[in-house]
Amino acid sequence: MTEIVDLFWSFRSPYSYLVTPDILRLREDYEVEVKFRPVLPIAVRAKETLFTDGPQKVHYIILDVLRRAEFLGMPIGLPSPDPIVQNMETLQIAEEQPYIYRLTGLGVEAERRGRGVEFAHHVSHLIWSGGEPGWNEGDRLAEAAEKAGLDLADMDAAILETDPMPVIEANQAALEAAGHWGVPTMAVRGEPFFGQDRIETLRWRLDRLGVPKRL
Template identity: 25%
Template sequence: MTVSIDVYYDFRSPYAYFAANRLHDREIDGHAWRWCPVSIDVLLNLQAGRRPWAPYSDPLSAPKRAHLIADVRRLAAYYDLPLRAPRPARPNSVPALCLAALIDEPARAAFSIVVLNALWREQQDIADPEVLAACLACTGAKADLVSAAFTEQARVHLAEQTQEAYARGIFGVPSFAVGADVFFGNDRLDLLRWTIERRPRSAS
C-alpha cells in the first residue's frame, strides 16, 4: 500500500537532518514523500499570535537548550551520523527554504538532503548564494533559481506556505502528515510507519 506523506521541515532543525537521512537510507520505503519547506520562525510567531516575520524571540529556556544540545549529540552517535555545530551558530535558512519551494519533486527531496548535510556536516553557510548554487547543481535543477530565492516574492510565498501548514496543524519541525494525522518529530517516524501499516487498505 503506497501512502502519500507530507514532510514539513526547516533546514535549521537538527532533527530534520536526522529524519532526512533516515528517509534517504530507506528506513521507511515504498511510500510517496512530498517535501514541504516551512519556516520554524514563522510557525513560532503564528503560535504566539505575532505576525509571520516578527523579530525572532528565543523560545527555549536555558535548561531546555542544554537538554537539546545533549540530545542532538546523543542522537548523532545513535544514528552514526556526522554532526558539526553550524556556522553561523544560528543559520539563516530562509533563502534555502525559498529555493526549495521553487524546485519540483523529486529534485526538491534531493536538494533538501544536500542542504541539510552541507549545514550539519560541513558547516557551510546555507544563506550564501554560491553554497546554494553548489547544492542545486547536485540535483540537476536550473541554476537561475538561486537569484529568485532571494526575492521578496519568494519570502512571501514561504510565509504563505507556512501559514497553510499551521492551519493544517503543523506547529514544529520535522512533522509528517498523512491526511488529517500529524506526527511531530524525528522520533515519530516509527509510530508513523506503525500507523500506516494498520490503516485499512481503503484509506490509502
C-alpha cells in the first residue's frame, strides 16, 4: 500500500522552494504519494503574529536561507516582485494582495490535475532562484506551468470558475491538526516534520514504517 505524505507548502516561503527537489527525490526513492497542500503564508494567514518578536528573526531567516541554499548548491535571490506585498521596513502587510491568492489557487488546481509538486518546483524556481525580475510578467509563469505539464490559461479559468479557498482553508486546518503552523511541513500518519532540513528524518521514519523503496 502506498504511503501518503502530506506536503504543506507556500509560494512565499524560500524554505518551501529549497525543499522541493528533495521532495521529488523522495517520491522517486520511496513508494509514497505526495499530496501537495498549498497554504497561504503566515503574512496573510496570521499576520498579527508575524515577526512580533523583533527584527532579529527577519535577519536570521535571511542569513539562514542564503546559507542553506549555498549548502544545497541551489541558486537563490530575493523575489521580484515579492509574492506578498509588504513594507519590509515596517513589516506592514498591504490590504491588496495581487499575487499570493492567485499563486496558491493555481497550486490547488495543479494538485487537482495531478501535477502539484511539479508546478511548485518550476514556479518556485522562477520566483526564488535569483533570475531576472518580473516573474509575473509576459509568458514566464505560463512557461513554468508548461514545464510542469500544465496550461496556465486553462488553470486560471478553472480557479475563477471554482473558488479554491475552501481547499486552501482545509489545507491550513490540516496543517494545524498535524501539530504545526509553518512551512514546509511534511506529515506522515499525522506526524509532522517541519523544515527543509527534516527530509533525512522523514526518510528515517519511512524506513522505520517499512515503506518500500522503489527499485
